[in-house]
Amino acid sequence: MKRVLLMAAVVPLMVASAWADYKEAPMLAALVAAGELPPVEERLPLEPKVRAVFDEIGTYGGQVIVFGNSPNPWAPLVGENPEGTPTPIRMDLDGSFEPDLALDYHLSDDYMTFTLTLREGSKWSNGDPFTAEDFSFHFNDMQKAELGYVWAYPSQVKTVTAVDDLTVVIEYSEPYPKVAQDLVTYKGTDWTLYQPSTWLKQWHAEYNENANAMAKEEGFDNWQDAFSDHSTFCCPQRNIERPTMAPFMLADVQPTFRLKERNPYYFAVDSAGQQLPYIDSGLIQIIADGEARRLKVIGGEADFATIPLDAYPLLVQGQQSGNYNLNLLEAWFEGTGLAYAFNLNIKDEAKRPFFENVEFRRAISLAIDRERINEAQWLGQGTPSQMTITKLASIYRPEWGEDHPYARHDPDEANRMLDALGLGERNNDGIRLLPNGEPFIVINAFHGQTPLRAYELVKEDFEAVGIGLELRPADGSVIDQGMSGGTIDFVRWNETIGEFQDYLSSGGGHTQSLSHMANQYWIWWQEMNNRRTGASTETGDLPGEEPPPELQEYFQTQIVESKRHPYGSPEQRAASSKAWELQAEWLWNIGVVQAAPMVMVYRSNLGNVPDQVPAFFEGDIGFNLYADQMFFKN
């Protein structure tokens, strides 16, 4: 604490003298000259964040054009999605942490108290001060008072206190070592950590005596309804006026586009003292159809986009006329690989013993021709692999992935194993018969198109060993229900799992597939664990079904052990490795291909574009973090 206070006192003086004057975009300078905006020194915090740029100091101007597929907030570079909204702490491409929106942070040695020190004078995009009150208001007046629209703090948070304008103290009810790791993700944004309290208080009767009258005027029954309405941030953003801390703010919403404009109060500058962002505005064109979007990207209409690898040849052809650069990204994207899970809790009693039998899963794994699928769907650029953590992870071992004993293609051995499991009988089509005489046909529900070619090849591989596979297109929620309800046999799961991602998620990453595809086991284990920690006070029989010992061990290692220690510590790495060893041994998920690159398309004169995304993002939205320093070279 002492160190923080000292820094807060000394550094602003130093910095303020280093830059007598900050520079701002011409469009803002014009507004200042017209008296519509305070001068840049007053808009920036006393000590702005000095953003280290990738390549060069940029110049102001230009509009960046990107595509979104729906009205939801997720769009590359300038979306309203929380990923890319400034967080108190930021994770750099090399995995290091540094304060960003906050000036400093400190986690007590017992992992029980977390202190954030904010930048003095930082402001929301409408000019409201950004203070510790924004955090405590969110927790006390909204979450605890059950008022408005809240994506709550984690349940371990006990109190959130604004000690003074610039100091937030968060206390936990149990040790919470991953708070910094949490806060670099969407959990550190204006969706889940802080709220524009000054703006929201207008509709709160305790802070504004005219709130009721104002609510009536706006057509609401009472102030609570008006408050709820204005506090709704998701999805998509409801009020254009809702202030933001992000580099771009919403300026217009239409059926075909969303327009973003620079935030005049953005808290960061480059090392030459120019206020960021460099780019004036962003245009998100909403193109619902994937093929049409692809066509437009190939035609060079997007300043920035990411596209699955199969479009690469066409993109190369269009590169000259389209005036864009291409970069193959190695990262954790949707569509950069393929893995499957059998439903361990399937309702069909004839199939269930097989799905639960590791020998059956191994046989299926041997039946899949990963090389062929990699060639056909990913132009040979992916890595044929068993399902495991991405090969880019520090704890990755080849014997979990590429060199896994059951990651080779050996249909003869697969046939022998299936025969030995009592599936020797076949019908006239060559499909094996279940003990009850029914043909063994696996229902594979899928959502969306990519990677369709791979799905069809997997089907052929299944059929080559006498197991039928029925590809059934279905909607997300239908698949969701079918998995937990035990009516869908086989589902494609996340294939390329990042190390950081794996650590962060309590039920996500690899566990995500098990929580759905072994739903009864998961329910049982979760409730058992909650009772053990005191999070649940229920008594009586546990719901669901008791998982086999190896699965219990997996849940224990992955959900409990690996989260007890900070990210990157030897204990955490050991626990995480243990969990992946268990997966390699028991093959709850069957991998096909992982870590295929994604194609990144960006305008030739767009500067300061990173060639990687930070480790915790799955989609191209990770680039949103760097939109404030991208610029158009002349």
Added chain:
Amino acid sequence: MASYIGRRLFYMVLLLIMLSFVAFAVIQLPPGDWIDNFIYYMERFGVTLDESAIEALNKRWGFKEPFHIQYWKWITNIIVRGDFGESATHNRPVAELIGERIMLSIVISLSTMVVTYIIAIPIGIYSATHPYSVGDYTGVVFGFMGLATPNFLLALILMFLFQRYFGWSPGGLFSPEYLVAPWSFAKVIDLMKHLPVPLFVIGTAGTAGMIRVLRTTLMDELGRQYVVTARAKGVREGRLLFKYPIRLAINPMVSGLAGLLAGVVSGEALVSIVLSLPTVGPLLLTALLEQDLQIAASLILFLGSLGLFGTLISDLLLVVVDPRIRFEKQM
């Protein structure tokens, strides 16, 4: 006549009530709701929603409430306040979403209709007057090709060709640089560049059917005795053709008005999605896919009512317009 209209209106109200109920129920039939969909969607993005977030969404949208309560809230809001509710996907009032799309839907549908008529009527007449000739077969072949090619595929191909050879930005109604800009001459030119593809694509689909109908009815009429008589009396061929048989042959097009009213608003959903046209059709389609209850139910109710009104209007019009029907009633 008044009691006839009154009876029709009474049945219409009954039908509307049933329609609203069915519209609301059908959408809830598949398992899950919009929130389940959203959770699934977020998981694919690598975001696992906490219980609290899911609870916040459930509280906000109330999808987990029993069916009759949801229905009652929805329908009373519509009747009492004219409030169609809010869309979960768009997080905005449904009326606003439909409102901002309806004009464009009508403009595109009406102009494609004009295109369809311009193409179909001359070809139909030519085919009927020159049956089994080279021209007839050519027209028929092109018509059937238009009917047989899936519209969205045709749209994609055309978009590609226009982009490749004319350098025109495919899809949408404006190039990005004019999207936000205020109206100007250049913006109108830009709009003109974007219109041919949707008009042609949506237009061709209707052409084939219309050519066939026109050709068949017209050929029927041309064989009638009154035509032979007129011709025998020396009426000029052109005058003969346009004075009677064509007027009769166009009748089925007029009675098609019933479906037109709803069709004009909903438009061609698939083509509009491929071409990124902000019309009502795609709104309904995506709402159904994403189980956005409020949009889907409200739109189905809205389009259904338009259909009912259309039928009413076309029935009344037929009574007024067609002497045969009018006289039949009097007898």
